[in-house]
Amino acid sequence: MKLFSLKKTFFLIIVLLGLTATSFAISNDALRQQLKLFSETLSYINANYIEVPDQKELIYGAIQGMLSSLDPHSAFMKPETYQDFQTDTRGEFGGLGIQIAVRDRVLTIIAPIEDTPAYEAGLKAGDRIIRVEGETTEGMSVMDAIKVLRGEPGTDVTITIWREGLNVGKDFTITRDIIKVNSVRSKRYGDIGYIRISNFNENTSRELRNELDKLEKKPIQGVVLDLRNNPGGLLSQAIEVASAFIEPGKLIVYTEGRTATRNELSARRFDDKDRDYPMVVLVNQGSASASEIVSGALQDYQRAIVMGTTTFGKASVQTVIPLSDGSGMRLTTAEYFTPKGRAIQDVGIVPDIKVRSGKVVSDESSMDRVSPSAVPEHLMSDSEELDSDNGAPEDDLQLLRALDVLKALNAFGGTYSRN
Template sequence: MINKNRNRLFTVLGTALIAVLLFSFVNRNDKLFAIAKNLDIFASLVRELDSYYVDEIDAESLVTVGINAMLEELDPYTEYIPEENSDDFRLMTTGEYGGVGALIGNRTGTNMILMPYKGFPAQSGGLRIGDEILKVDTVNVVEKATADISKLLKGPANTDVFVQVKRGEDTISVNLTRRKIVISNVPYYGKIDDQTGYIKLSDFTTNAASDVRKALVDLKSQGVTRLVLDVRDNPGGILKEAVEIVNLFIPKGKEVVSTIGKLESVNAVYKTTKSPLDKDIPLVVLINERSASAAEIVAGALQDYDRAVLIGRKTFGKGLVQTTVPLSYNSQVKVTTAKYYIPSGRCIQAIDYSKKDEMGNSSSIPDSLRNEFTTKNGRIVKDGAGIEPDRMIEPKSYAPITYSLVARSLVFDFGNEFYRQNNSIGAPSDFQISEDIYKDFVSWLEGKEYDYTTYVEKALDDLVKYAEKENYFEEIQPTIKDLKKKVSHNKEQDLITYQEEIKSALKEEIISRYYYQEGVVEASLYDDEDIDLALKVLSDQTELKNILIATAKRKN
């Protein structure tokens, strides 16, 4: 097998080299000659390493490392996709795969089910959140990487797979039949109040626009007269889906985004092609620092047309377009071919990857080089740093004790314990962590490790380091000692002081056991500053209109 791979590798390198050399000879092109020369050097190097290196080498793997290292010099979005990774790539772009329908991951060194998707084989077969994965078919997977387990669980639809898990002290075995798994881009939608609808858009894979359309049609049938579209934490995806989602809210024939690159073939203008579903419904779009790419196109285009009020935090700033180009032997390269520009003319790319410092790091575009543009109503917007919201919400911070309880999976483990002891809970919108449940959690924590450093303790530790470095420590040591004694954290007190945010984390974990992803989203709506502000803006039509014309008035 090694010889076969080696021969195939050298054949590919040789064919590529000959093609480039011939092309170079015909065109007498210095650049192509340089490429051909270096390909020849690269092929010779791999061949000689394979012959002379003291140990056996995996030439194919070595070449892959070289390819990836080369692409790292460009940007994070240009990547090589070997044949064996094509299924994972297809999942990212289509949201479809053959498998059991469960998110798996590693918690504190243990591979387990993190979320079975409702209605798919893992959930209907009885697998639960927190089940530790022991075997897939005949393979013991306890020590395997999560990615390897995922590959074992996937396979053609209608094929069987045996899964063995550990739940508490019990070992459970199930036979599941794989299905074509289609992950919805809209994990939840519903009414926040009598008039306001809410749509959570988590991805832009195939059918994203259709998923949003169906949700909006259903909400309107329930009497919704205003809408919150949530693209927080949405990493983006298919450009066409973004254009069609914008088209739900703006008229036919309007430009949504244009792409401009080095090749004429990648230059394009994308316009709305249909009549909108509702061009008048008052609209708020929620964004944050993890809203990227297609999510930014939707938010930015709706902002540029003054069609929606944006609430939250500045988006990620990915204004680069990737095109997938097929290579030999079913491999592919996803290469950045253009930048996209939204209707005002701005590009929201925040990092300039063409310029790097001595350490090879790229930098953000400085404010002094950001350009001003205007929306339809004349509001000033800028390029070069993502999409900035019309109303900013500061990110929520959590106490060190909460971070520690979550990071050490203690909140997760208690959720499993609670589920084993309680057959049901109230609806996600009604369920709360009662005082009795919280007392049970505090008691359950006894004897468990969750130490942490408070912000003040960290600041004092830093002060000691600087004082020692500058020879002041001896003078201030008594004061430091006294301060440390006063601020030394008390875990029991912190459990009381920060109980509301700890309760919030517990609530999310417990609800996920009974209502899965949809329930978690629904429950979160009732303790969300962004949602609260969205409701306030939407309920005051004067405020809504003032936001959309405020800058224009100041400018005039």
């Protein structure tokens, strides 16, 4: 009876392969030969493996193998994993608070989300996850990693990180929690507004609108848009954020794939305000996907100066396809390009002004002191106003330089051009 069941399963698989081959008009002998090789392997496993194999797991494994051979972002999701995937962009989920990807065949942290267990534990963008609970992550897909890392709130998970500058892996034991993501916050530095977007979820555009309303109650002379360690999220929200600063109708991003026609996404009316103040966008290696779309569009139109370090370079389009048994797959079908046609995938957005992260360290005893009378009045007033409201961010060199650039542009009435 068991042998009959195996033969029946095998027959059905061959029929399905034949139907698939027909539906995709497979006509070359080489591909048919490879399908024959697959059927031979499956037949031999069923007949000779030491134990009766689980047919579903065999097929799942074959599908996963096919997809993982394509690129690091295409993946198969078993039914329970596919169900978990549906919660990823809804603003609240259980876990550690990190976005991950496979880079150079290694599970890599794109960025920790602010005010989450991972962020508080000290995980950083670019960290390589080499073990989870002592088990190697070699060959582990992103979907498999998410399933392992998530769990009941209040439970612990230990991950081993390899980080540049470390000779050995470092263990982090982190307590899982419900991740409630408030993606936008703001503050003022004198007449300059600061907006931090930590990720792009379904609430981002609404939160951005609220924060802009608060900032613009008093006149502002510029805005720093901080997208550092923002791993991305919903494309629709990236378009909304870019639309706040780019004229309606202008191209924000387009996609191109092997079979899909070019798909263009343009700015739309964000609100009833026209914002023409100067901007600086801060990015780093933890800025990915939707962050790169926004910064790339603002850079192409010279709407903002991009400052910091080169971004992650994750800008491929994964189409999520539900399958008949409740499982699903993510298949890379296209890539994103900036309005001027620049590729982002594996390249990233290169900043106009490169500034590495760090703190400002000064030795006042070795510096020549400048008399206040020697400082032009318009510069002195800007400096005093900056320091009087929340203080200059001496612990954040990149933000300090962004504020300096905006102050200089306003002081001398100039505009920035990359040409």
